[in-house]
Amino acid sequence: MIIRDYKVKDELGWVRCRTLAFLQTAYFDHVLNKKEHYENPTIELVAELDGQIVGLIDVEYEKEERTVCSRGEGLGGMIWHIAVHPDFSRQGIGQQLLYAAENKAKKIGLNRLEAWTRDDLWVQNWYKKMNFNIVDSYYHIYFEGDEMNQRIQNNMPNLYLVNAFTHYVGEDIEQYKTNNKRIHQCVCFEKYL
Ligand SMILES: CC(C)(COP(=O)(O)OP(=O)(O)OC[C@H]1O[C@@H](n2cnc3c(N)ncnc32)[C@H](O)[C@@H]1OP(=O)(O)O)[C@@H](O)C(=O)NCCC(=O)NCCS
Structure with missing residues (x-):
């Protein structure tokens, strides 16, 4: 190799x-x-x-x-x-x-x-x-079907969100755990050389 x-x-x-x-x-x-x-x-x-x-x-x-x-x-x-x-x-x-x-x-x-x-x-x-340390994190949330439409005001007539990929940088992730099947914590690793 x-x-x-x-x-x-x-x-x-x-x-x-x-x-x-x-x-x-x-x-x-x-x-x-x-x-x-x-x-x-x-x-x-x-x-x-x-x-x-x-x-x-x-x-x-x-x-x-x-x-x-x-x-x-x-x-x-x-x-x-x-x-x-x-x-x-x-x-x-x-x-x-x-x-x-x-x-x-x-x-x-x-x-x-x-x-x-x-x-x-x-x-x-x-x-x-490999000696990296965790230094930060936020969430990746995938909304599917109606989940997202129920949460936002959609001001675009005739346009319906079917799915959405979002970044959540707040502290209250629990509020999204009710319907969502797919929430990932995205973690930042850092290594000083
Ligand atoms: C993470 C990754 C790059 C490691 O490469 P690798 O050549 O397999 O790993 P190394 O031989 O350097 O290190 C082995 C260690 O990695 C971990 N590891 C690798 N594959 C693993 C597996 N399938 N299950 C559990 N641990 C695993 C273990 O800690 C392992 O040590 P061990 O065998 O003594 O238990 C590789 O597994 C990979 O491609 N992962 C998917 C892609 C990814 O997530 N990339 C990082 C995000 S960008």
């Missing part, structure tokens, strides 16, 4: 690896059909085994404080994607990808990495094992 920079020809393998990895998480329906590209500079690495992309990490980093990261001082990097193909999980590939990205980040002069993830305990445990 080698860890190397992402190349354009890796796109299909990158998409397949990320999709399969995320299928088993609370991001199961956040499917991308092409590789994400970024406004700022990046560290984009893949793990390749026998010609197959089995892991990936994308870090977008700042040239100016707080233009990518949501918090902290100094220049940081945001992990937008880290994924290991489920057939190759728990073999240290995620850790190796992270460490390779950290080495590059330190050479560039970044002082920290930030990552947001939902409430999959096993993924959170992986971040904790």
Whole structure:
């Protein structure tokens, strides 16, 4: 297995690896059909085994404080994607990808990495094992059917909300737990390098 920079020809393998990895998480329906590209500079690495992309990490980093990261001082990097193909999980590939990205980040002069993830305990445990700390959180709420229409004044005639994806940053999440089947806590992890 080698860890190397992402190349354009890796796109299909990158998409397949990320999709399969995320299928088993609370991001199961956040499917991308092409590789994400970024406004700022990046560290984009893949793990390749026998010609197959089995892991990936994308870090977008700042040239100016707080233009990518949501918090902290100094220049940081945001992990937008880290994924290991489920057939190759728990073999240290995620850790190796992270460490390779950290080495590059330190050479560039970044002082920290930030990552947001939902409430999959096993993924959170992986971040904790990699010495990240939880520093913030808010909620992702999916409203389906009539749930949202009952809660808001819809001033648009003939337009009915069927489903909605929302961010809730308040303190009273209990009020939304009555009908909602899908509420995720979105957690911010941070690691100083
Ligand atoms: C999180 C992830 C990147 C870890 O990669 P990995 O190569 O499988 O993990 P590593 O080999 O580096 O570390 C192994 C540890 O991760 C955790 N872990 C990984 N897969 C796990 C699973 N299926 N069930 C429970 N714990 C798991 C365990 O703590 C494990 O240690 P253990 O085997 O001693 O119990 C990978 O599992 C993944 O792609 N997850 C889905 C995508 C995701 O949620 N990404 C982060 C949000 S952007």
